[in-house]
Amino acid sequence: MNNEPIVKEYSREYQDQVVELILTIQQAEYNIPITKGDQPDLMAIEDFYQTGNGNFWVAVYNDKVIGTISLLDIGNRQVALRKMFVERDYRGATFNAARILLNHALRWAKEKSVKEVYLGTTPQFLAAHRFYEKNGFESIDSDVLPENFPIMAVDKKFYRYTVD
Template sequence: MKNDSVKEYSSEYQKEVVDLILEIQQKEYNISITKEDQPDLFQIEEFYQSGNGNFWVAVLDDKVVGTISLLDIGNKHVALRKMFVKKEYRGKTFQIASLLLNTAINWANDKSITKVYLGTTLQFVAAHRFYEKSGFISIDVSELPENFPILRVDKKFYKYELRA
């Protein structure tokens, strides 16, 4: 898997992005969330790709196999959102998650972002390990900036400090 497999989102990927995310949320983790609960998925350019935010897709053999986004929440802070990797592409073999995260972190560094926050569900235990290995620190909900958008399913929170 090469870095050029990670691309900035464009609307040609919309259906694949929605399908990938819903499949993981609903089928793999039995989270009762619908596409209607996630209107951001239908306005990715406006919602994520503005200010200090962006959205990327990992593409392998012309198929979207992963997503990640940074949502600008002001104050040189971003929220990491929509990090999903198709089940068969997780792990060390393809390293999709690492490529996606490194792309987002490097981009945030270039934009002089100081902190990345994220919220996740309790079910995503492997993701918790991945974030912790990648330098994210588990924090209490009270430590989030007040403009962090907490989702209904978010029960565990992390922060990552970028070098100044």
């Protein structure tokens, strides 16, 4: 039996599941005081993410969205990795959901001739820091970010991945 989730390009049929997954992780798991209203991009995924070199994907397991990832086109052949979330029960080696999502997004970036992927994250996401570093991202200071990079209020740690 294949335990791996399937990565699919976002479509509106996944809207409610995507919002529920992301808000649950942000609010219940990490106690971040953020609401759906604070994230208008979640209500306009096609217009916000699925343009230029950007896109948004979901990881689906047994018809349920268990993970998300997106690349936001910020111009100059650069993208911002955003909205990378995996439901707690699907993290780790059993399902490899995070690795599958990230590899899918990085392949997309390479196919689109993107040269760099940037991301910002919160200091408390220590497992995420290890994950990104293990997957070729280098920690950078905020002053190295491209001027078009959208810094979120909670972002205090930043990474860059050079697409080869």
